[in-house]
Amino acid sequence: MTGMTDDLLASLIAATQEVFEKMVSSRLVSKTPIVGEALRPSSNVVATAAFTGDRCGVVAFYSTTQTARDIAGTMLGIPPEDVNGEMPDAIGEITNMITGAFRMRLAARGHKCAISVPSVTIGSDFYVKYVSDVRRTLCPFAMDDRQEIFVELILTEDGQPPASADSR
């Protein structure tokens, strides 16, 4: 990894931890980031938000459906078993806040960016493939010692916003 990517990753990890501490009352423990395409988590919920400007790329959030329901329940103040249609909106908002907090940290380093509205995909047997030339780094987090979430930083090599295609 380059120094630049290390800085960006540290910013994304700090942004994710801040969002979970304030909005989900959870302390996330960061694990060793995984660089490259080799390993993707088997997740049922994937949310993405793009950023573009001085740096271009995508922030992606991954979790199981149960973890996503737990997160939504905590945010909404209701038991996870009562969470139904609210979960995609809650996970989209979490991803929006992570990307927004990441953007704020980029701005503090002199990189101005705009962010897109988040999109949330829920299902099974799918992965997101980027047709642009991108560098992917997956950041695993332990949540409350029980569950795991992943946040991925996808940076374009050419400085352009990445194009993606959902694949099976």
Add this chain to the structure above:
Amino acid sequence: MRFLIVDDSSTMRRIIINTLHKVGYRDCTEASNGREALDRLAASGADMIITDWNMPEMSGLDFIRAVRANAATRDLPVLMVTTNAAKDDIVAAMRAGINGYVVKPFTPETIKEKVEGMIAQHAGRAAPRPV
């Protein structure tokens, strides 16, 4: 005290309403964008507005400008809650006429302190006009 909560995220509206309920403010109306919020204001009014910035149909900034342009609503205190945290963003929001600004993510205490501060401030004087 009647609150109008404007955000396209139902989750964020619920978080803000839960926070207000915990500190004793139970009269909350919701809208999912600026245009819907103007309809709610015309129909039932409000004593304070808490609004997001990035929303479909009508943004928070355009909504605040419309609120300030209407004689019936121009003095309402407005708190903006948004992920837009750059200095330029805050200046733009102040020019549109906000009274307070909270950056997401936030703790319930932050919302509570900001709302109570604005209520105390508003009791003493009218909201600022757009710059």
